Amino acid sequence: MRPKIITFICVIGYLSVVFTFPQVFSPQIKKLGVFVPAIYGILVAANFIACVGLWYFKQWGVQLYVISIFAKLLFYILSNQMGFGFYFNIILSFIFILILLRFYPKMNQNL
Template sequence: MAQVTRPKDIRIVTIIALILVLLAFPMLFTPSIKRMGDFIPMILGIIITMQFVSLIGIWHMKQWGVQLFIIMFCIRVITFMFLDLYEFRFFFNIFYSITFIVFFLIHYRKMDTNL
């Protein structure tokens, strides 16, 4: 199977996205999130973890990575809206996620369709 070469912009965007996702992880333990309910940190944690997994897929130039990233972005937006988290990080998250998605979609056709 021929390896798809990773473009430079995908490399940079993925590294930035990975850092942002990992920095979001300690957010799960903040008192404000904990106070929302027993299972809210779990839901947000699953979203963050799945975003991390999708970025690994994108790093390996797999289409499933982009698909998973878009799905997780939608779930994250819906969850934040459901939890009434209309604060700076919500809008910042939408802004950078859409920027990343645009970059990923530009290279989507070049990506591998397999797992």
């Protein structure tokens, strides 16, 4: 049984994917380089897949979530997009990661 807080994190994650996916082909991201939209898109897709993993209460979901969050932060730093959203993202993501780590041992280890 999935705890309600994980459901909440997943819903937030799905919503953030719906809103960040269009950014993949936004003029701002496109300006950064030919392959930048593809890289950013992979990060968004990884974030989404991680949320699916969390929804099914799988350990790989947490692992992928942590990797995708750090990769996304690295992307924002390298592309110099560190506005208010960036810091808000850091705080929210770290809170979520702490919650997820608390439930990590109880999660399913299989695919």
